[in-house]
Amino acid sequence: MKYLIILGDGMADWKVESLGDKTLLEYAHTPYMDMLARKGQCGMLVTVPDGFHPGSEVANMSVMGYDLPRVYEGRGVLEAASMGVELQPGDMAMRCNLVCIENDLLKNHSAGHITTEEAEVLIDFLQEHLGNEYVHFYKGVQYRHLLVIRGGDKHIACVPPHDVPLKPFRPLMVKAETEEARSTAELVNKLILDSQRLLAEHPINQKRRAEGKDPANSIWPWSPGYRPEMKPLSSRFPNVKSGAVISAVDLIRGIGRYAGLRVIEVQGATGLYDTNYEGKAAAALEALRTDDFVYLHVEASDEAGHEGDVNLKLKTIENLDARILKPVYEELNSWSEPVTIAVLPDHPTPCAYRTHTAEPVPFLIYYPGIEADSVQEYNEDACRDGMWGELKKDEFIRILLNGKL
Secondary structure, eight states: OOOEEETTTTOOOBBBBBTTSSHHHHHHOOOHHHHHHHOOOOEEEOOOOSSSOOOOOHHHHHTTTOOOOHHHOSSSHHHHHHTTTOOOTTTEEEEEEEEEETTEEESSSTTTTHHHHHHHHHHHHHHHHOOOOSEEEEEEETTTEEEEEEEEOOOOEOOOOOTTEEEEGGGOEESSSSSGGGGHHHHHHHHHHHHHHHHHHHHHHHHHHHHOOOOOOOOEEEEEEEEOOOOOOOHTTTTTEEEHHHHHHHHHHHHHTTTTTTEOOOOTTTTTTSSSSHHHHHHHHHHHOOEEEEEEEEEEHHHHHHHHHHHHHHHOOOOOOOOIIIHHHHHHHEEEEEEEEEEEEEBBBBBTTTTTOOOOOEEEOTTTOOOOHHHHHSSSSHHHTTTTOOOOOTTTHHHHSSSSO
């Protein structure tokens, strides 16, 4: 048996009045998700433990069954792993967004979805002017980058920028949680304000404004932490001798690296609605020929939810069904070795709220010959009646990989 998780980041949602009081998963045309739900077994999964922020790093680590209170060290360290940045003792890593500030409001968390090529120029510029032996900026993808502070103290309160669209930015700046962390908080806040001064009239931003695009005129560091102690999946599940992760997002690649998975790059994978769905499906199938476990992550629905765009999010859900799940299922149906398929989001990203929430998410598990439960379609309401009820902690991954709790 081999195993494939297809994760639609942020797919779950609330009921939408304009859709007849249905959720987007209820309303969307998803014949393959519905078919696998009918043929398989369903339930709900709590992916955000009590006391944790509903971030993608928390939720995806939960899907893989990691004990968050024991291993969680924030988002930055996971992205560092994906980028090949080896953290040394005493290094504190932070996710570092390029954002757009307008009239002192944090207009958006993505600098208008700046391109990677534009962002690389700006990060190099910031490293040249603000970097030193204690502060280092590392280039990532699009608006997602990395800040490493040697000797930094992680006990600082940071606000994820995607949680606060159109809010005044100054009250949201970093605050020390302990007296020892005060100097780190002051340093990060100084870097934010200095970046605004430096980026305001950078030629990249002048060009973006001339084209009617949002400028990337500030950094926004958040989610601080040190190198985590995560055991690879192979040490927890002997039937997973090798595995792979497929994602356009550094964060997910970093989780994959710490989980002992090889990272597969897919040309044209963007993390947005225009991602290379077919390329990701083909890469997953190719990986399953040699690996026991594949984690296929698609970011598009989450970004549409952050934008509050119901129609775009519906399109991303339907694309995942038609352009990933359909070709994957039809190909695997002809294989002699069975493959278990699981489909689920990591967390809801309701369009009405435009950020992540902590409600349990629906999941389905299917493999040839599985005894089906009574669920007839894949969505939040239907999966609540699934045979597995509501799972927590590592229960989902144990059922997936061991077939039982």
